Amino acid sequence: MTDSRWVGRSYETAPFEVTEQSIRAYMAAVGDVAEDDELMAPPTYAMVYGFDAYWQLWTDQEVALDVAHLVHGEQRFSFQRPVRPGDRIRTTGRLTAINARNDMELVTFELKARDAEDQPVSDGTALFIIRKA
Amino acid sequence: MRTLDFEQVSPGQALPPLTKHVTVEQIRQYAEASGDRNPIHLDESFARSAGLPGVIAHGMLTMAFANQMVTDWLGNRSLLKSLHGRFAGMVVPGDDVTCSGTVASKDDGTRRVVINLVVTNQRGEKVFNKGVAEAEFPPQRSSTHAA
Numbered sequence: 001m002t003d004s005r006w007v008g009r010s011y012e013t014a015p016f017e018v019t020e021q022s023i024r025a026y027m028a029a030v031g032d033v034a035e036d037d038e039l040m041a042p043p044t045y046a047m048v049y050g051f052d053a054y055w056q057l058w059t060d061q062e063v064a065l066d067v068a069h070l071v072h073g074e075q076r077f078s079f080q081r082p083v084r085p086g087d088r089i090r091t092t093g094r095l096t097a098i099n100a101r102n103d104m105e106l107v108t109f110e111l112k113a114r115d116a117e118d119q120p121v122s123d124g125t126a127l128f129i130i131r132k133a
Numbered sequence: 134m135r136t137l138d139f140e141q142v143s144p145g146q147a148l149p150p151l152t153k154h155v156t157v158e159q160i161r162q163y164a165e166a167s168g169d170r171n172p173i174h175l176d177e178s179f180a181r182s183a184g185l186p187g188v189i190a191h192g193m194l195t196m197a198f199a200n201q202m203v204t205d206w207l208g209n210r211s212l213l214k215s216l217h218g219r220f221a222g223m224v225v226p227g228d229d230v231t232c233s234g235t236v237a238s239k240d241d242g243t244r245r246v247v248i249n250l251v252v253t254n255q256r257g258e259k260v261f262n263k264g265v266a267e268a269e270f271p272p273q274r275s276s277t278h279a280a
Contacts (some may be wrong), residue, residue: 022166028196029166031153034134036210041211043201047193051168067171068183072192076217082210116183131184 053093148234218264
């Protein structure tokens with residue numbers, strides 16, 4: 001069981017520079033290639049610019065989540081505005097809950113992404129399930 | 134893409150479904166594009182040692198498919214305001230997953246539409262459920278209501 005004293009710990013990404021290349025690589029990977037009037041990222045691209053916050057949580061040696069047995073259980077996003085090439089986005093993730101349920105552990109991670117003008121871009125909540133080894 | 138007309142949306146309406154055939158190559162491509170190189174998605178023996186049947190697709194790849202079904206229908210990615218759902222089952226290479234959606238409600242005042250979503254595999258098992266997307270349409274142009 002992960003120590004609940006880590007609830008409240010937060011992680012911040014470096015500014016993520018959104019490029020046309022990165023958006024197009026994502027669109028090609030998921031197969032979502034329809035063109036809008038101007039290039040904008042598919043909304044779930046939030047997982048790309050925010051990914052380093054998730055990575056920092058998963059690799060935090062003190063929190064020591066059992067990532068080999070971690071699966072993504074649930075995900076919520078809210079989008080305040082579309083993301084385009086040239087955006088610089090910083091995402092902050094906060095570990096907000098660790099709960100035991102039957103033979104599983106549920107970890108809640110809440111994220112807020114903001115642009116270079118400190119305006120909101122998107123919010124996210126991830127629920128991770130760690131199966132007991 | 135052409136933006137959907139809000140007036141054409143009605144509760145109970147089904148969205149055009151979207152089917153995707155998931156391959157090892159696509160999972161690798163998603164890992165590269167997203168940065169998520171967790172070995173449970175890339176390394177067959179690691180995945181087995183973690184108690185999985187083999188490599189599994191990222192849950193976020195399935196959610197991206199659900200996102201695409203909704204934004205293809207909306208005809209404009211900027212209309213999508215929220216997306217939520219549960220990863221109810223594993224997706225593995227070779228699976229054919231189908232995204233389905235239904236308009237749950239429509240508010241003429243806020244011009245918001247709520248869509249219920251589910252993604253099933255070729256055996257009819259839900260791999261993403263309790264999905265909900267919300268879209269907001271731009272304000273109506275005044276020309277149609279000229280005095």
